[in-house]
Amino acid sequence: MSSFDVLTTEKATPREWASLGILTLAVMLLSIDGTVLALAVPSISEDLQPTSTQILWIGDIYSFALAGLLITMGNMADRVGRKRLLLIGAACFGAASVLAAFAPTAEVLIAARALLGVAGSTLMPSTLSLVRATFRDARQRTTAIAVWAAGASGGAAAGPLIGGALLEHFWWGSVFLINVPVIVLILTGGVFLLQESRGESRNPIDLLSAVLSIAAIVPVVYAVKHLAGEGLDGTVPAFTALGVVAAVLFVRRQRRLQTPLIDLELFRVPAFSGAILANALGVFAFIGLLFFFSQYLQLVRGLSPLEAGIHQLPATVASVAVVAVVGLLSRRLGKGRAIGGALLLAGAGMASLASTEGLSAYFGIALSLVALGLGEGIAMTLATDAVVAAVPRERAGAASAISETAYELGTALGIAILGSLQTAFYRSRLNLDDVPKDEAAAVRESLASATEALPSGSTALLHAQEAFTAGMQVTTVLAAVLLAAGGILALRVIPSEREKS
Secondary structure, three states, X not given: OOOOOOOOOOOOOHHHHHHHHHHHXXXXXXXXXXXXXXXXXXXXXXXXXXXXXXXXXXXXXXXXHHHHHHHHHXXXXXXXXXXXXXXXXXXXXXXXXXXXXXXXXXXXXXXXXXXXXXXXXXXXXXXXXXXXXXOOOHHHHHHHHHHHHHHHXXXXXXXXXXXXXXXXXXXXXXXXXXXXXXXXXXXXXXXXXXXXXXXOOOOOOOHHHHHHHHHOOHHHHHHHHHHHHHOOXXXXXXXXXXXXXXXXXXXXXXXXXXXXXXXXXXHHOHHHHHHHHHHHHHHHHHHHHXXXXXXXXXXXXXXXXXXXXXXXXXXXXXHHHXXXXXXXXXXXXXXXXXXXXXXXXXXXXHHHHHHHOOOOOOHHHHHHXXXXXXXXXXXXXXXXXXXXXXXXXXXXXXXXXXXXXXXXHHHHHHHHHHHHHHHHHHHHOOOOOOOOHHHHHHHHHOXXXXXXXXXXXXXXXXXXXXXXXXXXXXXXXXXXXXXXXHHHHHHHHOOOOOOOO
């Protein structure tokens, strides 16, 4: 239990448990929106004709906008009210979803996804900080966060299944339009069930810090994307340097401000800093894998969108099932050992997936996904609980924002870096000697464009599919190494005091 927690017997009321349903629905929607697009990439490629770089931007601009603004919005929630900001953000999220659904070009879709990220940045820290403020009993708070985290991890894993079901019957815009009825439920339930809460600080948010927090994230990721898509030129070091300089200035400014956007002292707490980093590494590997794994199921294995979503169901079920065991694991092992062991389990699942992706049978893939989903679900739940328990109640919004920034930054970087590596490995394995020049350009662009340009069953398309699979296996191994590193980190730095029964 954190030093900031006070022993209490104040139990949650039925209304407060019902409000948890609204908060979980909100975070689930955000997580689904982060991965539901993966299955729609082939349909979007056919309709909007995006470049490979635009495909990556469509996939992760949402998470970049979220990650860049979460710190600012978490602090704003502490000041203006978490319920108020959540409801405003939900309404804006619904409007941006409609814009994305009917986007006529790749550029408009990228812009709409960015607006979704901006709106989502008001929801994410509000949900977790409201959970922290609502559930004052430590045991109930762990259970509530387990449900919340199951919504986040389960939503991310369920995104492909939901997307597949929609794409089986509707056009690609349906994966965004489905957000609207969910937003209506959140707004309706939120008005009546959620209780307003805010932090004690009434100081205005430092706008320069907000700008620097964004400038520290986006340029570095853009440099990674440019390096993978266009190669090394002056753009890469220039944007990398811009991001590093902004990060240094941001840290220095936080140390001088009386009320900073990020309380850097929190990172002196091993349970806080270790949980933040371990969670970011886990999400980086997991979400990065889902983005190109969905393409693999459709473009290499020839599954329909719905079939591809069903084939990812083992990870979804496993990540949700952790609600039943996560409290027991925390009490028996302590948070550090439980988080570390869970990430090592996820890493083993990822490594197993790398070896089974090249096989024709599905059984090995299913078992690998179970281990991956189970490990990720446990690690995400307990890491989030460790972060929230380590801070005073009045700083819940800011701490939640740090946690969610790590989550969304891990998501964005996972798609950007692992996606870029996947593209690079795919291109390095292509043999285009016997492919006509016009078709060769399409094959090199991406497997999705190769599938459109080449005849089904042709030798050239078969070789392209083999190149994609081989590249994905290498990328999956790298992701497994990162998960193992996160597990070792958690074992070493996150305390493992066993909770009292």
